[in-house]
Amino acid sequence: MSDTMGHISSSAARRAETAGPQARPFAGKTVAVVHAAWHSCGSYQVNVSQIAAYKALGARVVSVAMMDDLARCPQRGGRWANYFEASRDIGADRRFYSGPPFSALASRLLVDGWWRLIHGDQASWLIELAKRAPLPEGFESESIDFIHANHYFTLPFAERLMRGRKVPVVLETQDIQARQYVLRNMGGFFIPPYATYDDMLEVELSWMRRADLCAHLNEEEHRDFQKLLPEVRHALIYPAAPSAPLARGRDIIIVASDNYANYMSLRWFLQEVMPFAGGARVAVYGNIDGAIKRRDAALYESHRALFKGRVDDIGAVYANAGCVLLPTVEGHGLSIKAVEALSCGAPLVATPLAFRGMQVDPAKLRNVALAENARQFAALWRDAQTRAASGESAEPERSDTRRLYEDAFSPEAYARALAMAAATL
Numbered sequence: 037m038s039d040t041m042g043h044i045s046s047s048a049a050r051r052a053e054t055a056g057p058q059a060r061p062f063a064g065k066t067v068a069v070v071h072a073a074w075h076s077c078g079s080y081q082v083n084v085s086q087i088a089a090y091k092a093l094g095a096r097v098v099s100v101a102m103m104d105d106l107a108r109c110p111q112r113g114g115r116w117a118n119y120f121e122a123s124r125d126i127g128a129d130r131r132f133y134s135g136p137p138f139s140a141l142a143s144r145l146l147v148d149g150w151w152r153l154i155h156g157d158q159a160s161w162l163i164e165l166a167k168r169a170p171l172p173e174g175f176e177s178e179s180i181d182f183i184h185a186n187h188y189f190t191l192p193f194a195e196r197l198m199r200g201r202k203v204p205v206v207l208e209t210q211d212i213q214a215r216q217y218v219l220r221n222m223g224g225f226f227i228p229p230y231a232t233y234d235d236m237l238e239v240e241l242s243w244m245r246r247a248d249l250c251a252h253l254n255e256e257e258h259r260d261f262q263k264l265l266p267e268v269r270h271a272l273i274y275p276a277a278p279s280a281p282l283a284r285g286r287d288i289i290i291v292a293s294d295n296y297a298n299y300m301s302l303r304w305f306l307q308e309v310m311p312f313a314g315g316a317r318v319a320v321y322g323n324i325d326g327a328i329k330r331r332d333a334a335l336y337e338s339h340r341a342l343f344k345g346r347v348d349d350i351g352a353v354y355a356n357a358g359c360v361l362l363p364t365v366e367g368h369g370l371s372i373k374a375v376e377a378l379s380c381g382a383p384l385v386a387t388p389l390a391f392r393g394m395q396v397d398p399a400k401l402r403n404v405a406l407a408e409n410a411r412q413f414a415a416l417w418r419d420a421q422t423r424a425a426s427g428e429s430a431e432p433e434r435s436d437t438r439r440l441y442e443d444a445f446s447p448e449a450y451a452r453a454l455a456m457a458a459a460t461l
Contacts, residue, residue, distance in 0.1 A: 059455065060094030061093055061458065061459065062090060062093040062182070065094070065181040065182060066096045066098065066178065066179060067095040067097050067098070067181065067183070068097075068098050068100050068180045068183045068184070068194075069083060069087050069098070069100065069186070070100045070184070070186065070194045071100070071101060072101070072104045072186065072189075072190065073101040073119045073133065074104075074119075075122035075123045076294075076346055077294075078293065078372030078373060079187075079210060080123065082186070082276075082372065083099070083126065083186060084125065085275060085450055087099060087126060088447055088451075089447060092447070092448075092451045095182070096129050097127075098128055098130045098131070099126050099128035099130075099131045100132045100134070100172060101123075101131070101132070101133050102134055102169050102190055103116070103134070103135025103169075104162060104189070105135070105136075106135075106136050106138050107135045107138075108138070109137070110134070116133070116135075130178075132172035134169045134171070134193065135169050136165040136166075136169050143168065145164055148160070148164045149163075149165065152231065154226060154227050155229060155231050157231035157236060157239075158217040158236065159189070159217060159235075160239050162189035163189055163192060163239060165189075166191070170196075171196055171199075176199075181203065181204075182461075183198070183203050183204070183206070184206045185205055185206070186208050187208075187210055188207065188213060188243045189213070191205075191247065192243070195246075204461040205247045205249075206249045206251055206461070207244060207247035207250050209251070209253070209261065210253055210369065212240070212257065212260060212369075213236075215233070217231075217233075218233050218236075219300075219366070237264075241264055241265060244265060244268065245265065247268070248461055249269045249270070249457060249458075249461060250268055251272075252272055252273070253275050253369060253393065254272075254274070254393025254394065255393055256368075256392065256393050257370075258271075271453075273450070274450065274453065276446060276450030276451075277372055277376050277379060277445055278379075279379040279446065280351055280380040281352075281354055281355035281380065282355070282432040282438075283355065283356075283357040283358065283382030283432050285355060285357055285424075286427070287319060287358055287424075288359050288417070288424065289321060289353055289354075290302070290305070290318055290319070291321045291353070291354075291373050292320065292321075292373060293324060293373075294322075295327070296366075297364075297366040297367035298327065298367070299327040299331060301364050301366050301367070302320070302328060302363065304363060304365045306338075306339050307335070308410035309363060309410045309414050309417070311414075312415070313414050314418055316421050318342060318417070320343050320344060321345070322346055323345065323346045324343075325344075328343070354380040354382070357380060357382045358420075358421075358423075358424025359385060359420040359421065360377040360382050361385050361417060362377060362384060364386065364387050366389075368392070371391075371393075374394075378438065378440055378445065379437075379441040379445070380432060381432025381433060381437060381438035382403070382432060382435075383403045383404075383420055384401075384405065385413065385420050386398065386405070387407055387408075387413070388406055394444075400436075401437055402435075404437065405419070
């Protein structure tokens with residue numbers, strides 16, 4: 037998933053509030069959006085969109101961020117300081133923060149959580165952390181009517197926020213997390229017996245059963261969870277991504293954040309595609325540079341001139357783009373960075389996996405060039421650079437990808453779908 041969209045997020049939230057559906061079913065209600073204290077990633081952008089959508093539907097919205105690791109109190113630096121700085125545009129009417137304190141080590145956390153973690157069971161570890169996240173300071177004054185929780189592991193924390201009351205809970209799954217843990221475990225050191233995919237999936241499913249409705253972001257995820265949890269209500273709701281500025285420049289760009297699937301995809305691009313580039317240029321934006329440097333320092337050093345890092349105004353990067361590259365070879369669930377690329381209307385060079393989870397045939401999108409292998413990707417990239425350099429491109433606002441974004445992934449489309457799903461509760 038991609039870098040957070042900076043100032044675009046704020047403007048998109050304002051548009052969603054004013055341009056949302058006429059019906060305001062949440063008028064007079066307070067909605068708590070519960071989420072991990074993440075930033076500079078697609079999940080954060082999903083949270084921003086959720087808040088904007090509920091406000092468009094009339095709600096007063098509070099953000100409740102939970103740190104997914106042991107940390108100092110929210111006002112005391114560390115990871116919290118970075119989160120505060122990077123999440124100023126979240127758009128909530130009020131914000132709360134919590135997370136498991138270091139004092140949790142004096143509880144059974146070492147037995148119930150850490151012991152499982154060293155065997156690779158990240159699913160149980162996150163649940164045990166969430167159980168130990170205290171009620172946020174000042175939250176006792178809030179009366180919550182509806183909870184929109186993100187990822188199964190925030191549910192123990194969400195239940196604490198209810199304070200014994202019955203509050204409807206929508207859980208937005210954002211992929212089968214057990215898949216992500218298996219990928220992540222490939223790069224780590226753990227002690228046998230190793231936690232299996234099935235072990236971690238069962239932890240995930242057992243907590244999902246406690247939600248009133250499970251919302252899924254893509255076709256594959258919706259289908260899989262319906263089979264795994266037939267007794268639970270499900271809804272397919274494509275996420276909203278704020279619109280990037282329309283691409284009217286000539287730059288060739290990649291936008292990616294620091295996660296393992298993005299690391300694997302960019303490593304493929306650097307190792308397999310670049311040898312056939314023939315002088316084609318590209319600039320890589322987002323904190324993926326840290327992932328490459330951390331996991332493969334030699335690869336980073338040999339290509340360090342390509343990396344621009346995280347920028348405050350990613351919208352300007354899209355505005356100056358003449359083509360966006362999506363060299364996706366790993367990952368599950370819908371790619372938010374792909375949706376952002378759709379919204380700017382630029383020509384895209386992509387692998388088919390970049391469009392995973394979308395009910396669309398990318399081969400029918402006229403401004404998309406699909407590559408099945410590294411050599412073909414490089415050839416299409418060179419062709420796209422030639423066209424961008426000559427200014428030869430269709431009007432981005434009329435492109436097929438822009439129209440797809442408006443119909444399925446805009447804040448207005450998301451708010452409508454969210455209202456329909458919430459009505460079932």
